[in-house]
Amino acid sequence: MKKLWQKAATAARSDADRPTVLVLGMGDTGVLTAAHLPSRCRVVGVATKPLLVSGQELGCRLSDHEGWREDYLVPLNKLRRLARVEILHARATAVDPVGQTASLQMMDNTTMELAWDYLVIATGVGNGFWREDRLETQAVIEQRLAGQVASVAAADSIAVVGGGPCGTSTAFNLKRAYPNKNVALYMSGPLPLPGYAEVTRHYHRDLLRERGVALVTDRRAVLPDEAGLQRLAGGVLHFQDGSPDVRADLIIWTTGNLRPYTAFLPPDMLDDRGFVVTDSHLNVIGHRRIFAIGDVAATDPLRCSARNWAYRVLCKNIAACLDGRPPSARFIPPVARWGSILGLQPDGLRLHGPAGQGWRLPRWLVRWFLYPVVVRRWIYGGTMGRDS
Ligand SMILES: Cc1cc2nc3c(=O)[nH]c(=O)nc-3n(C[C@H](O)[C@H](O)[C@H](O)COP(=O)(O)OP(=O)(O)OC[C@H]3O[C@@H](n4cnc5c(N)ncnc54)[C@H](O)[C@@H]3O)c2cc1C
Incomplete structure (x- = not known):
């Protein structure tokens, strides 16, 4: 009963009472983080595109484009867990860590200043034509994807x-x-x-x-x-x-020449290659209220916080901060690369462990359970109008 009352009280509070968590970048990790932040904060996501255009599975994107779209191209307003997130179609152009503000370039070319209590940097990297930081409409994205498939x-x-x-x-x-x-x-x-x-x-x-x-x-x-x-x-x-x-x-x-999208950040947050320096709590070093995740974050030599459940660590640590406790959840990266390399094939999905061991998940398991139930429903909370 007490819990129910607390829930209702939280929902009834106006935005002004709730601390704002601003998530910069709504790609693979920004979306996951925004979707799982505690409901007692106001979450604002800054998205260069109105869709999640995942950087994953370039091979499938070019060879089986329709299949790729089902899992990797999703309108942000269709993701159930993002229903309570305010999405701004904009691009961050500056961050003031002392004043706790961010400057945004909006889609109509106007600018906006936004105050935040906690900031999450998830702006990713560029490493080829399939991952970029341009502000784009859905029509432009569709045109570009169709052009790539035609080429x-x-x-x-x-x-x-x-x-x-x-x-x-x-x-x-x-x-x-x-x-x-x-x-x-x-x-x-x-x-x-x-x-x-x-x-x-x-x-x-x-x-x-x-x-x-x-x-x-x-x-x-x-x-x-x-x-x-x-x-x-x-x-x-x-x-x-x-x-x-x-x-x-x-x-x-596909030579892996990574360019972190961090030109809008103060240089003291960056290492000499421009990645954001974090500790094991995904906290930006020297900035208690700022966190970073995904390919942009220099968490470990493989910079693998886009995977390995790092968004849960980040959300737990922001929850701790909201309760006045220090962050305590730690991101423990694997020591070697692992996972699927070729993506889903007619005979299933093959995973490769750090020591070279391999497992194959049958195609039916991936198509009917892993993607729709585990990934889409459980992790992303389902998509409205697709699997509802
Ligand atoms: C199974 C698997 C397969 C994979 N296959 C591939 C592959 O084929 N090719 C590949 O390259 N990677 C691949 N990856 C890696 C994966 O794509 C990345 O690790 C992941 O996309 C990183 O997510 P991110 O959120 O850090 O960055 P992104 O998903 O790139 O998201 C960053 C977002 O921030 C936006 N942004 C940039 N600057 C700003 C700004 N100033 N203001 C606001 N927003 C901004 C960008 O436009 C973008 O939307 C794969 C990973 C896995 C697990």
Whole structure:
């Protein structure tokens, strides 16, 4: 009874009574964090796009676009758990940690100052044409996605440059979807997936070969400038060792040149590469009321707080602060990379552990239980008009 009364009392309070938590960036981690913050705070999310445009599964995005959209392109106003979050279609341009304000550029080009009690930085990174910080409407996003899919369909030869998980998955999935296209994967070392267990690396090399992807090993392509890395277009590849140039109808740069979106933050919050420096509570060092999460946060060498349930740690710590207690939940990152690399395949989802062990979840389990029930319903609280 007491609990019920407290709940009703909280709901009845006006926004003015409740501390404001401002979440900058509504991508994969900003959405999860905003969705799980305690109900006794007012949550405001700053989103460059009216949809969650996930950076996950580039390979599926380009090869099975309709399937990818179901799980990775979701209008923010359809996510049930975001119903109580005020979404501002805007981009952060400055943060004043002392005055506790943020400056925002709105969609109509006006500016706005917003006061916050706690700030969450979740602005992510840029690493290619599929992840950027532009303020965009849904129509522009749709047009851009359709253009990318059309470029892939029109190309006879595709060069994927960079043998990390994104490049490996992209090359594999494109060749599976388009067996008649020439798909080549260019790597600077002898095997794909540096940083993963040797067994996992060999397994994927063999799989790529069996699929028919041309593997070009130990060859470093000359990187274009920033704009070139962000472009999805055909062109000529040049190599650092002087190997003959290669022309491709489409070049996909997946070389992992990360650019954290942090130009709007005071430099004392950043490390020398521009990532936000946090402690194990995801608290920005030297700023008690500011937290960071996701690819933008320098939490550990792999910067893996976009995964591994870090949003729960962050939400618990903000709840503690609201109660006047110090943050105590800790983010404990895994020591090695793990997870799925190729995404969902016709025979299921294969996961690779840190030591190279592998498990396969059958496709029906992923399609009928893992995504719709665990991910969409349990983690995101369901989507209105989709699975309601
Ligand atoms: C199974 C799996 C597969 C994956 N596959 C891929 C893959 O194929 N390719 C890949 O690159 N990564 C991949 N990843 C990594 C994953 O995409 C990222 O770790 C994740 O998207 C990071 O989330 P984030 O919230 O930190 O950043 P994002 O999801 O990028 O969100 C950041 C958001 O902040 C916005 N933003 C930027 N600047 C501002 C600002 N000034 N004001 C307000 N908003 C701003 C951005 O526009 C964006 O909307 C994969 C991860 C997993 C687990």
